[in-house]
Amino acid sequence: MNNEIGERLMEILLVDDNPGDLRLAAEALKEVNVQARLHTAKDGMEAMAFLRRRGKYVNAPRPDLILLDLNMPRMNGRQVLAEIKEDSVLKHIPVVVLTGSRELDDMVKTYDLHANSYVTKPADFEQFIVMLNSITSFWLSVLGYQWRGVN
Amino acid sequence: MAGEIKQSRELFRILFHSSPIGAYIIQNGQFRLVNHQLAHISGYEESELTGKPSLSFVLTEDRDSVRENAIRMLKGECSVGYEFRIVTKRAKIKWVMETVAPVYYRRKRATLGSLIDVTERKQVEERLKQITAEMQRSNTELEQFAYVISHDLQEPLRMVSSYTQLLAKRYRNKLDSDADEFITYAVDGARRMQTLLHDLLDYSRVGTRGKPFSLVNCEHVVQQAVANLKIAIEENTASVSYDVLPTVMGDEGQLVQLFQNLVGNALKFRREEPPSVHISAQRRNNVVTFSVKDNGIGIDPRQSQSIFEIFRRLHTREEYPGTGMGLAICKKIVERHGGNISVQSRPGEGSTFHFSVDMGGGEAE
Numbered sequence: 001m002n003n004e005i006g007e008r009l010m011e012i013l014l015v016d017d018n019p020g021d022l023r024l025a026a027e028a029l030k031e032v033n034v035q036a037r038l039h040t041a042k043d044g045m046e047a048m049a050f051l052r053r054r055g056k057y058v059n060a061p062r063p064d065l066i067l068l069d070l071n072m073p074r075m076n077g078r079q080v081l082a083e084i085k086e087d088s089v090l091k092h093i094p095v096v097v098l099t100g101s102r103e104l105d106d107m108v109k110t111y112d113l114h115a116n117s118y119v120t121k122p123a124d125f126e127q128f129i130v131m132l133n134s135i136t137s138f139w140l141s142v143l144g145y146q147w148r149g150v151n
Numbered sequence: 152m153a154g155e156i157k158q159s160r161e162l163f164r165i166l167f168h169s170s171p172i173g174a175y176i177i178q179n180g181q182f183r184l185v186n187h188q189l190a191h192i193s194g195y196e197e198s199e200l201t202g203k204p205s206l207s208f209v210l211t212e213d214r215d216s217v218r219e220n221a222i223r224m225l226k227g228e229c230s231v232g233y234e235f236r237i238v239t240k241r242a243k244i245k246w247v248m249e250t251v252a253p254v255y256y257r258r259k260r261a262t263l264g265s266l267i268d269v270t271e272r273k274q275v276e277e278r279l280k281q282i283t284a285e286m287q288r289s290n291t292e293l294e295q296f297a298y299v300i301s302h303d304l305q306e307p308l309r310m311v312s313s314y315t316q317l318l319a320k321r322y323r324n325k326l327d328s329d330a331d332e333f334i335t336y337a338v339d340g341a342r343r344m345q346t347l348l349h350d351l352l353d354y355s356r357v358g359t360r361g362k363p364f365s366l367v368n369c370e371h372v373v374q375q376a377v378a379n380l381k382i383a384i385e386e387n388t389a390s391v392s393y394d395v396l397p398t399v400m401g402d403e404g405q406l407v408q409l410f411q412n413l414v415g416n417a418l419k420f421r422r423e424e425p426p427s428v429h430i431s432a433q434r435r436n437n438v439v440t441f442s443v444k445d446n447g448i449g450i451d452p453r454q455s456q457s458i459f460e461i462f463r464r465l466h467t468r469e470e471y472p473g474t475g476m477g478l479a480i481c482k483k484i485v486e487r488h489g490g491n492i493s494v495q496s497r498p499g500e501g502s503t504f505h506f507s508v509d510m511g512g513g514e515a516e
Contacts, residue, residue, distance in 0.1 A: 018306075018310075020310045020313075021310075123305075126316065
């Protein structure tokens with residue numbers, strides 16, 4: 001299977017307020033099969049600026065996949081999700097809620113807000129790699145299909 | 152005849168005045184006759200009471216209900232005494248219980264009343280209510296505390312365990328052998344803490360995240376528990392059997408967890424021979440007692456209480472893995488269902504766990 005979307009890398013936006021999580025995802029992404037470029041935002045405000053290409057993000061690419069934490073200061077993941085899914089341009093971007101919470105309520109609420117999937121951050125680093133690999137491979141196959149459809 | 156009337160009047164007078172119950176006759180809303188005991192309870196002299204409106208020493212807020220209750224009792228609509236508060240001469244508030252009856256006094260309609268001081272009982276009741284409420288509050292707080300602790304500690308712990316694992320992955324065999332050993336212990340410690348927190352969270356969830364009770368078919372519950380343990384049952388070539396089981400009021404998810412923990416333990420603490428588990432139930436009045444009998448290694452009877460405590464383990468981690476939370480969770484689930492759990496066992500001869508479920512639905516809801 002081709003591990004790139006057409007000629008380019010898969011663009012991933014990871015939104016998380018914990019620098020440890022951002023770095024961990026960057027490290028884990030080095031180990032997955034999909035060739036991806038990771039962009040990070042440390043809260044919802046930054047994520048929306050990135051997606052709407054405001055300020056320093058004027059040249060930001062449109063992400064192929066958004067990994068979204070729920071609990072963040074200023075603007076939390078639920079607010080980001082709601083805003084993305086109400087935006088006719090952004091709503092097609094798959095959003096995977098990636099969170100430390102194992103609460104059923106949180107899961108139900110994010111699906112109500114049209115999250116594309118909900119994943120609990122594994123405590124085990126190897127499992128984290130496995131998880132990221134499955135997420136990126138799955139969405140690559142979906143996006144790759146769409147890509148061919150467009151061309 | 153006249154002598155007899157005189158005698159009976161005398162008898163009434165003695166009884167009335169020596170009674171340990173406050174007694175009085177009311178006419179037109181006023182005390183016509185009061186006894187020593189009423190004077191004692193109210194703190195007024197008998198002479199101070201006579202001629203006064205009988206409601207005047209009832210606490211203002213309680214006057215309407217006293218009036219209503221007295222009318223109902225005089226009409227014969229109720230026969231149980233009613234309670235209200237009075238204000239004594241020294242402005243102290245006392246709780247009393249009163250009964251009234253319609254009588255004739257000096258040829259006119261009157262009310263014969265009697266009352267006793269129930270202040271002490273009321274105070275005890277009130278204190279008991281307070282203590283119960285306080286205990287419930289502190290219990291809920293404790294559960295909430297355990298929940299928040301175990302939930303919020305997971306985030307930072309995930310950092311510790313992920314990064315120690317990343318260290319191990321990148322640097323094992325690249326530093327010296329001491330470093331490798333240190334990393335191994337750090338990784339193992341973080342992983343164990345993770346499991347502990349996870350189990351503590353499960354434990355606190357029994358109280359904080361339980362579902363409302365509904366009718367639950369226990370055969371379905373056992374089938375579900377067995378299905379969840381399918382792999383372990385196959386790996387141990389175990390057999391699980393059960394009698395006809397009743398339907399009870401309960402939280403289905405928690406009952407599945409309960410049976411699953413007990414059957415799971417029977418598989419885990421097995422002897423050489425293949426594990427065999429049998430589940431039965433006995434109904435007595437409103438209480439169903441379930442028994443889960445196994446042929447495992449058994450439990451020292453001296454430990455039959457402590458095994459239900461949180462994080463209680465009877466073996467080393469090398470012998471049997473686990474955090475020692477399973478039976479504590481069982482106990483908490485059973486208690487939420489208004490029952491008790493206990494074990495009968497002899498080492499080497501298997502164990503039988505008994506737990507009861509109150510059919511009336513244990514939890515006050």
